[in-house]
Amino acid sequence: MSNEPTHDSGDVPAMQRLYNRIWLLAAAAVVFFLVAYVGWGLLDLLSVPVR
Numbered sequence: 001m002s003n004e005p006t007h008d009s010g011d012v013p014a015m016q017r018l019y020n021r022i023w024l025l026a027a028a029a030v031v032f033f034l035v036a037y038v039g040w041g042l043l044d045l046l047s048v049p050v051r
Contacts, residue, residue: 019025
């Protein structure tokens with residue numbers, strides 16, 4: 001008998017497994033901010049009145 005916890009994936013919630021993948025979260029953050037700033041820039045360009 002050992003005192004080590006079992007690493008059964010059924011015991012770990014899905015969001016915790018996602019949070020444990022640091023590079024996936026970093027990539028998701030970069031993509032989110034890229035889309036947000038590009039979307040913000042396009043919205044700003046489209047709001048300029050045309051003569």
